[in-house]
Amino acid sequence: MAGKNKPNYTDEQLCTIAGIEADVKEHLAAKPHRLGHSLSVAQCAEKLALAYGVDPYLAHVAGLLHDWDKALSKEQVIERARELGIDLGVDLRLVQPLLHGIVAARELPSRYPDLPPEVWHAISVHTTAAPEMSPLDEVLFVADGIEPMRPDTPGIHSVRKKVGEVSLDDLFWESFVGGIVYVLDGSRYLWPGTIDTYNKIAQRRSHQGE
Ligand SMILES: [Fe+2]
Ligand SMILES: [Fe+2]
Secondary structure, rough: OOOOOOOOOHHHHHHHHHHHHHHHHHOOOOOHHHHHHHHHHHHHHHHHHHOOOHHHHHHHHHHHOHHHHHHHOOOHHHHHHHHHHOOOOOOOOHHHHHHHHHHHHHHHHOOOOOHHHHHHHHHOEEEEEEEEOOOOHHHHHHHHOOOOOOOHHHHHHHHHHOOOOOHHHHHHHHHHHHHHHHHEEEEEEOHHHHHHHHHHHHHHHHHHOO
């Protein structure tokens, strides 16, 4: 990965990262694979951020916290989403795999009030993506898909190879489309919101340079 620079964190930022990392280690202690993935996404997001001029600190903390609600069971995350009034226009059981990011983004700000809204937005859209993705959103989305613990499938390998070689928008797009292909290949449920996001971004990309 093209991580040219090293992050230059303040003592306060280092202290916050250490505190959040300790919290995540405790919170996901029963799920060591998920914990390893979260720590790996944090490192990968930090490197991507440095390669693409995004704030590495925000990328790092977003990576640490993005799968916080994977500690919940499938039933629990649906229940939590219902309680929060989260509405994706379909039965929440159909979109259960998408809910943990949205739920975490609603619940974690009160636990970490000093972190800015950009972090919660990135966590909220790390499963669904969105028509408007900020660079931080894209960094977290891509890092989640290519962190080194994930197997080197042809699709992931292709994205990994392009880090630093193509724009962040292009890297995100390949990662996002790869995720849709994965859903289709597995005959899984594809949330209509994902199709809407796909169409909006595809249209925008087709008009680029006109
Ligand atoms: Fe996730
Ligand atoms: Fe993840």
